[in-house]
Amino acid sequence: MACLHIEDVANDVLSPVSLNVHSGECVVISGVSGTGKSLLLRAIADLDRHTGIITLDEVRIEDIAAQQWRARVGLLVAESAWWQETVAEHIPVIDTRNLDALGFEEKVGEWSISRLSTGEKQRLALARLLANKPEFLLLDEPTANLDPETVTKVEALLLRYCRETPAGVLWVSHDPAQIKRVADRHYRLSSQGLEEVSL
Amino acid sequence: MNIITLSSFDLSLAALLVVLLAILGLILQLGITRQLLVAGLRTTVQLLLIGIILKTLFENTNLWYMAIIAVLMLLLAGREVMARQTHRYTGAWGFAMGTVAMFVSTFTVTLLALTVIINTDPWYTPQYAIPLLGMMLGNTMTGIALGLERLTQAAREKRREIEAQLMLGYSASESVRSIRRESMRYGMIPIINAMAAAGIVSLPGMMTGQILSGTPPLEAVKYQILIMFLITAGTGFGTVVAVLMGARRLFDDRERLRLDRLQ
Numbered sequence: 055m056a057c058l059h060i061e062d063v064a065n066d067v068l069s070p071v072s073l074n075v076h077s078g079e080c081v082v083i084s085g086v087s088g089t090g091k092s093l094l095l096r097a098i099a100d101l102d103r104h105t106g107i108i109t110l111d112e113v114r115i116e117d118i119a120a121q122q123w124r125a126r127v128g129l130l131v132a133e134s135a136w137w138q139e140t141v142a143e144h145i146p147v148i149d150t151r152n153l154d155a156l157g158f159e160e161k162v163g164e165w166s167i168s169r170l171s172t173g174e175k176q177r178l179a180l181a182r183l184l185a186n187k188p189e190f191l192l193l194d195e196p197t198a199n200l201d202p203e204t205v206t207k208v209e210a211l212l213l214r215y216c217r218e219t220p221a222g223v224l225w226v227s228h229d230p231a232q233i234k235r236v237a238d239r240h241y242r243l244s245s246q247g248l249e250e251v252s253l
Numbered sequence: 254m255n256i257i258t259l260s261s262f263d264l265s266l267a268a269l270l271v272v273l274l275a276i277l278g279l280i281l282q283l284g285i286t287r288q289l290l291v292a293g294l295r296t297t298v299q300l301l302l303i304g305i306i307l308k309t310l311f312e313n314t315n316l317w318y319m320a321i322i323a324v325l326m327l328l329l330a331g332r333e334v335m336a337r338q339t340h341r342y343t344g345a346w347g348f349a350m351g352t353v354a355m356f357v358s359t360f361t362v363t364l365l366a367l368t369v370i371i372n373t374d375p376w377y378t379p380q381y382a383i384p385l386l387g388m389m390l391g392n393t394m395t396g397i398a399l400g401l402e403r404l405t406q407a408a409r410e411k412r413r414e415i416e417a418q419l420m421l422g423y424s425a426s427e428s429v430r431s432i433r434r435e436s437m438r439y440g441m442i443p444i445i446n447a448m449a450a451a452g453i454v455s456l457p458g459m460m461t462g463q464i465l466s467g468t469p470p471l472e473a474v475k476y477q478i479l480i481m482f483l484i485t486a487g488t489g490f491g492t493v494v495a496v497l498m499g500a501r502r503l504f505d506d507r508e509r510l511r512l513d514r515l516q
Contacts, residue, residue, distance in 0.1 A: 100507055101416055120508040125422035135413035137431070186421055 056111050058127070058190050058222050060098065063106035068093045069247045070106065077189065078220030080213065082233045084251075085243035091226045092131075094243070095192040098224070099129040110190070128188030132198040134179030136167045145182045152181050155211045157204070172199050180208060184215055191216070193225040197232070209236055268293065310379040319377045323360070323386055330355055330390040337398040340405045340515040342502060347516075350498050351397050358491030359389040366483050388459065388480055389487045392444060396488035397495040400440025404499045405515050407432040415510050425504035433500045440492030444485050451481060 056077040062070040068090035075081050083091055097104035100115060100123055108115040115123055138144055142163030150160055156177040170178065176199055183191070191212070197205040213236060216223045227233055233240050233253075240251045271293045278286045310318055331352030341347040363386050367376045376382075408415065411432060418428035451457055452474075460477035464470055505511050 099420060101419065101509055103505075103509065120419075121422050121424055124420050129420045131413075133413070135417035137411070137414040137418065182421070 055220075056189055056222065057109075058098070058224070059107070059109040059112075061107040063094065063097050063104050063108060065090075065093060065097060065102060065104045068097065068104070069245055071243070071248050072106075073224075073241070073248060075190065075222040075224050077222045078217060079238040080216055080223040080225060080236050081239045081241065082225045082227050082237035083241050083243050083248070084226070084228055084233060089243045089245060091243050092194050095129060095194050095224065095226060099124060099127055099192055101129070125186055126188055127190045127192055128183045128186055129192040130180060130183050130194065130196045132176075132195040133172075134175050136170075136175065139166060141165045141167065141170075141178055145178070145185050148181060148185055152184050152211060152215075155214070156181055156207055173201065173204055176200060177204065177208065180211065184211075187219075188221065189219070190222040190224070193223060195226055195228065197227075197229075205232070212236070268297075307379070307383065310383065314375065314378060316375075316377050319379060319382055322379075322383065326386060326390055327352060327356055327359075330394045334394055334398045334401070338402055338405065340409060342405075342499070343514055343516055346502055346514070350495055350502070351394070351401065354397050354491045354495035354498065355390060355393050357494050358487045358489075359386065359393050362483050362487040362490070363389050366479070370479065384459075385480070385483070389484060392484040393487045393491040396440040396444060396492040398440075399443065400436045400492040400496045401499050403439040404432060404436040404496055404503075407435065408503050408510070409512060409515070412510060412512060419508065419510070425508040425510075426500070428510075429500050429503065433496055436496045436499075437492055440496065441489050444488045448481050448485055451477070457481070 058075040060071060060073045060075075062072055064070040067088075071094055073081070083094070085091055093102060096102045098108060100108075100120055110118070110123075110126060118126075136144060140163065142148075144167075145163070148160075148163060153160060153162060158177070158181070162178070167175075176196070180196065193212070196212075197208050200208060209232070212223065212225075215221055225236060227236075237253060240253055241248045242251050271289065275286045275289050278284075278289060306322075310322065331348055334351030334355070335341055335347045338347070342350060363382070364376075366385060367373060367378075367382055371381055371385075373381050408429070415428045415432075419425070447457075457477050457480075459480055460473045463473035463476060468476075502514060503510060503512075
């Protein structure tokens with residue numbers, strides 16, 4: 055079983071964090087604003103410089119090409135970014151089962167990005183991420199801008215992906231009800247570091 | 254055609270016009286009178302100084318003098334490129350990026366023009382080398398400054414898009430491809446427009462100067478066409494080199510977008 059190992063990962067804002075996430079499990083991190091939850095995910099995604107050790111299957115992050123690393127640990131943020139005209143240009147090979155689970159038809163590929171609502175963009179950003187088949191998912195409040203019905207769909211798809219692949223999930227969330235629904239383990243991040251919270 | 258030399262009285266008459274403008278500025282309370290007079294004084298002193306330097310250089314054709322002047326011109330142009338950036342690169346890169354790009358493009362194109370096209374003897378004859386290099390640097394500097402400005406602005410504005418692409422497994426180079434292309438275009442557009450408008454909207458300065466000093470119009474035009482092509486090539490190559498270097502410098506060896514490398 056693959057393991058994402060994080061040991062004393064820190065930067066200017068983030069206090070040292072140590073954690074293991076195994077494939078097939080969903081670990082949720084909560085905590086007040088400014089403690090560095092997003093920065094932790096960015097450090098693991100290798101978007102920001104950091105100290106400490108990060109390994110995937112005992113191979114250190116430095117020993118894997120950056121492009122390859124980022125394809126293996128997919129990051130989904132609360133506000134997705136788009137840079138081409140149409141959906142298909144962003145997601146050339148799209149899994150219709152995932153589209154269906156998110157409430158889209160196959161022809162969504164032809165849609166123009168400019169006509170998408172915030173919620174549609176967020177759901178399609180998830181489809182785009184999963185099309186890349188990452189081994190670990192780093193989710194930074196992925197349902198923050200979604201209505202309750204869509205939240206349910208997104209959670210169901212993420213948990214299915216996590217169990218079936220199996221993929222490890224590190225999920226930042228502020229919603230206690232959501233944490234109860236999705237978490238296998240729950241940690242609170244503070245200036246002192248990570249502290250496990252019983253579910 | 255004989256050159257009509259200008260006397261100090263002729264220049265004083267022209268200066269009188271600037272003084273009249275300064276007085277008008279004073280009456281209208283524009284708050285520019287002092288600035289205008291200082292600028293007028295500066296233009297006189299600076300141009301007289303460069304005139305003296307050029308006179309000395311023209312009388313003493315020497316490769317080392319030329320090299321020193323060329324390097325000095327390059328360094329001043331490099332400083333100007335840096336000064337024009339809203340978010341310049343930190344450390345020595347802020348200066349080096351534009352300077353290296355200008356060195357690569359202007360020196361190569363000027364050298365080619367002097368040795369192959371104009372073919373003066375010796376090739377570093379100051380009468381040709383200095384004005385040519387000056388015009389090349391002046392225009393290339395603008396193109397490079399515009400290209401780098403666009404690149405750094407766009408990188409800051411499109412951070413989310415760039416990082417989203419990185420997270421989907423794109424390389425650093427792929428994630429800034431469109432920004433890079435846009436920045437190169439941005440740097441080259443002014444010189445392309447200048448070429449397209451030359452002779453219709455405005456008479457280029459160098460050609461006008463040559464005609465005023467007695468060169469037959471068709472000879473002046475030929476020189477102007479040559480200069481336009483050289484400037485365009487120099488600006489284009491310089492902008493490409495600067496934007497490529499700038500885009501590379503936006504990322505570190507782990508292909509992370511490093512906006513902290515910009516001020």
